[in-house]
Amino acid sequence: MAESPIIFADGVLEANVRHGVARMTLAVQGGDGKPAASGMLVVPLTQLPALAGSLTRLLREVEAKAKEQATRAAPASEAPPAATENAPLPPAFRFQG
Structure with missing residues (x-):
């Protein structure tokens, strides 16, 4: 192929x-x-909803990984709630959509 x-x-x-x-x-x-x-x-x-759903799931996973990384980087008591929104993205991970 x-x-x-x-x-x-x-x-x-x-x-x-x-x-x-x-x-x-x-x-x-x-x-x-x-x-x-x-x-x-x-x-x-007919396949557009499935494609959009896969992209949405990927975005949610990226956001979850960024929040997880931000939480590990700074204790919860020190980080303001908005700090996780601008957290750096993880370098790489695999998505199985």
Whole structure:
């Protein structure tokens, strides 16, 4: 099997639905601060909820790992509640969506 292309994106430039297919133009921030297209994600509309659910679960896991890391870094009595919201993200972990 051929390798799948890797597309880096830090945003969505445009999204639309036509003929039962969701098309999202992914974007990266260019050196001038303006977004530039980096690729397109094409998903059958029937599979969009499952894809969104997987991304939501991934985000929840990342948030939980960041809070766990922040809790270990500073005792609970010293850290204000908002401190965990801006905690650094863990370097890597595996998600089984």
